[in-house]
Each structure stands twice: as structure tokens, then as C-alpha cells.
Amino acid sequence: MNRDEALQLLRSRLGDSATTAHCLACEACMRKLAGRLGGDPDEWGLAGLVHDLDLDVCANDMERHTLVAAQVLEEKGAPASIIRAVLGHNDKAERTAPMEKALWVVDPTTGFITAAALIRPSKSTSDLEVGSIKKRMKDKRFAAAVNRDQIKACQAELGIELEEFLGICLQAMDEIRGELGLAGA
Ligand SMILES: [Fe+2]
Secondary structure: OOHHHHHHHHHHHHOOOHHHHHHHHHHHHHHHHHHHHOOOHHHHHHHHHHOOOOHHHHOOOOOOOOHHHHHHHHHOOOOHHHHHHHHHHOOOOOOOOHHHHHHHHHHHHHHHHHHHHHOOOOOEOOOOOHHHHHHHHHOOOOOOOOOHHHHHOHHHHHOOOHHHHHHHHHHHHHHOOOOOOOEOO
């Protein structure tokens, strides 16, 4: 399964939805983190791109979420490493490999950065700074559904300090801000 096939599969299920944008954001962050942690950017990126592809049918069924995706990915011949990472991000497989841990940490981070960008007058990542994201993380009412501890786990799970981790993800997302709907008005 190459990137084009994965994106086609994702779009066939989720169209141009916020979930598709979220998957593209995770792909971008995973590619950059692979570079930082010595992984294969194509492999890590693919894991990010497909990780939520079953949310068209599992959005209200978190017990089945990623189990359906794993089946679809297996049928499409996706590598076992990708399937494990997808399952792992919803606690359906143990997270042992760096790519599996990275996906779990990246998942809430992209949502939080998106929320932090959209509340700005610019509605864009272009003038968003890491310091402002960190400040928002301390405001419990802001994007309250996002698990801060899972983001901060970058230190324990990946050995990357929060400041650097947020910088890597912010840069990755900003590079494709147009595709993510974060290029501003
Ligand atoms: Fe996700």
C-alpha cells in the first residue's frame, strides 16, 4: 500500500472531512518525528494517514474503532507494522515500537494545535507559537476534551521534551496548512 492508495482509501470513506484533515496532520507530524527518531518517514507517515480511516463507521463505537480499520488494511495488504500502530493508538494492541508510541502521542496533539490555531484572529498556524500552545494547555477549559497528559507523554514515550515536540508538530502542520484548512481567511 503506497501513499496514493492510502489517501484514496481514506477519501473514499471520509471525503474531505475534518477527520481526513486530522489524518493528514498526523501524517505530516509522523514523517517529521520519524526524521527526528531514526524511523522511516514513509512508513511512519502512512501510519498517521490511515490511523482513523474507520471513523466513518466507528465514530460512535470506540470499542470497534481500529479493529475495523485493521481488517480493511489487512485486506489492502498494508504492512503489519502499520496495522499494529493503528490498533495501538486505540489501546487495541500494546505499544512497544517507537512508531506505535509516536502515533499515540501525535493523535491528540494535532487536534490541540488545530484548536489553538483556529482561536487566533488569523485562524492559522502561520503565526502560532509553541509558547502560546503551551499556555493553552494550562487552560483546562480550552479544548477540554483533549488529553494533555497524552501530549506530555512525548517526554516519557519518545524522549523528546514538550517544547521541542510541539515545535516539530507545529512546523509539520504549518507546512501543509492549506490542506488542513489552517491557512487563514
Ligand atoms: Fe486520530
